[in-house]
Amino acid sequence: MARPMQVSRYWRHFREKYRLMGGKCENGHVHFPKRPVCPVCGSRNIEEVELSGKGKVISWTIVRNPPSGFEYYKPFPLALIELEEGPVVLAQLTDVDPEEIDFGMEVEVVTKKIREFEEDGIILYGYKFRPPVK
Amino acid sequence: MRKAVIIGAGMTPVGEHWRLGLRDLAVEALLKAMDDAGIEKVDSLYVGNMISGPFVEQENLGALIADWAGLGNIPAVKIEAACASGGAALQEGVKAVMSGLEDVVAVVGVEKMTDAWPSDATRYLAYAADAEWELFHGASFVALNALVMRYYMKTYGYTEEDLALFAVNAHANGAKNPYAMFKRPIKVETVLKSPYIADPLKLFDASPVCDGSAAVIITTPEKAKELGVPKEKWVEVAGMGRAVDTISLASREDLLTLKAAKIAAERAYKMAGVEARDIDFFEVHDAFTVMAALSLEALGVAKKGEGAKLAREGQIAIDADYPIQTMGGLKARGHPVGATGMYQTVEAVLQLRGEAPNQVPDAEIGLTQNIGGTGSNITVSIFRRV
Numbered sequence: 001m002a003r004p005m006q007v008s009r010y011w012r013h014f015r016e017k018y019r020l021m022g023g024k025c026e027n028g029h030v031h032f033p034k035r036p037v038c039p040v041c042g043s044r045n046i047e048e049v050e051l052s053g054k055g056k057v058i059s060w061t062i063v064r065n066p067p068s069g070f071e072y073y074k075p076f077p078l079a080l081i082e083l084e085e086g087p088v089v090l091a092q093l094t095d096v097d098p099e100e101i102d103f104g105m106e107v108e109v110v111t112k113k114i115r116e117f118e119e120d121g122i123i124l125y126g127y128k129f130r131p132p133v134k
Numbered sequence: 135m136r137k138a139v140i141i142g143a144g145m146t147p148v149g150e151h152w153r154l155g156l157r158d159l160a161v162e163a164l165l166k167a168m169d170d171a172g173i174e175k176v177d178s179l180y181v182g183n184m185i186s187g188p189f190v191e192q193e194n195l196g197a198l199i200a201d202w203a204g205l206g207n208i209p210a211v212k213i214e215a216a217c218a219s220g221g222a223a224l225q226e227g228v229k230a231v232m233s234g235l236e237d238v239v240a241v242v243g244v245e246k247m248t249d250a251w252p253s254d255a256t257r258y259l260a261y262a263a264d265a266e267w268e269l270f271h272g273a274s275f276v277a278l279n280a281l282v283m284r285y286y287m288k289t290y291g292y293t294e295e296d297l298a299l300f301a302v303n304a305h306a307n308g309a310k311n312p313y314a315m316f317k318r319p320i321k322v323e324t325v326l327k328s329p330y331i332a333d334p335l336k337l338f339d340a341s342p343v344c345d346g347s348a349a350v351i352i353t354t355p356e357k358a359k360e361l362g363v364p365k366e367k368w369v370e371v372a373g374m375g376r377a378v379d380t381i382s383l384a385s386r387e388d389l390l391t392l393k394a395a396k397i398a399a400e401r402a403y404k405m406a407g408v409e410a411r412d413i414d415f416f417e418v419h420d421a422f423t424v425m426a427a428l429s430l431e432a433l434g435v436a437k438k439g440e441g442a443k444l445a446r447e448g449q450i451a452i453d454a455d456y457p458i459q460t461m462g463g464l465k466a467r468g469h470p471v472g473a474t475g476m477y478q479t480v481e482a483v484l485q486l487r488g489e490a491p492n493q494v495p496d497a498e499i500g501l502t503q504n505i506g507g508t509g510s511n512i513t514v515s516i517f518r519r520v
Contacts, residue, residue: 013266031385033267039380039385058285058389059281059282059284059285059288059389060281060284061277061280061281061284061332061333061334061335062330062332062333063272063273063274063276063277063332064329064330064331064332064333065252065253065256065274065276065331065332066253066256066272066274066277067253067256067257067260067269067272067273067274068251068253068254068256068257069257069272070272071253073272076272078271078272078273078277078281078332079281080281080285080383080384080389087384088384088385088386089384090267090268090271090273090281090382090383090384091271092271092272103288114270114271114272115272124270126270126271
């Protein structure tokens, strides 16, 4: 398995993965993650925008044969979530009974451990989504 | 532009080739194609391969394969477009002939996947997804396709049983293909009883991890005549198209439209001067059953949302209106990723020469569609009997 020698590869995306920073172009199109060119209108005038992290499940699956590095978590739910600002995000669901996951289920973002590398001791954190804590 | 015809084709059986390496497989398929055309020299070589680096720690496949196949100091490169690498390599080879730059071109697709642990293989395949925003979260290719499958079933009211029909059809045809990995017919229950690998996607909704290689020789009709290749062997590459879409599934405009396939198909139909209804057989990229359904829709064979209906109505069998996967498709023939587009090509050549074990009667025009990523990089090629 590839070793994560390049720590920089992970800290490059701290803003997106810790704070859910996306992009908003001059014409108001919001996307995640932030891109150099707006995928809707082609504008290059894009500012950073922090997304609320509230959204709904569009589709989901239970990953039973994960890529190497994720064996420890299996089986785990993975979903496409449409955020209230519009962009769709792929992420793991957490703190949820797989039986309860459904189309349109409301979820909110939470920061969790994504994975760790045994040999190097690096721990990756990032966003996952869970049913809202009341 | 010049015309391009395929004058030779060869392939290895698809399977778990524990005794053969990547170079053995590629050289075997390539030499078979050259023997089939009756030639000993080519002007250049294009190698379709997705992921030899991680799988077998070998890149620079152009040099490796040209060297070991005794092709001399010709230009030779690897073409990569994820699982559509084979289809893309074919089109690069055809372009070289059509442009007039090269007269006799060899294209080989090869992948050696069984030298890796299964979970590592799953990781390497996911390199074709968006590594930073999909693989980072533990998404496998199967999982991404499962997200599409669940959404497709929900949107149009299909069941797991409906989609299983694509696997049943592929296995029925693959059973007669001596080069297929699985030569065994299956029932709908076989699919439904197989374990979930990413719900609702089951083991039998998916194509296998395997090894294989397939190759063709391309030239112009004039040169084919000069080389003395009998006309019965010629198959024209009549149309080609290729397009990309967003690399990550989450960014897709519509989860259930293979937009890249649609655009690629429109280009290929236009170039060949044909429409979907003129095509006698379709080799679509059924790496997962849902992709067969979406492909039929993108190619204009079925209306949006009605791809799975074609299977339900029995319209995809060899003797029906829209035969697909005549040699077993990715599901039963096997899916050695970077080689798959070339297997589709060789199978189309056999059909159009009338040499297929599962012959579509009077086949004159065939179409192959090769998907890279979750619909992010797609090629469509149309072949015609000369």
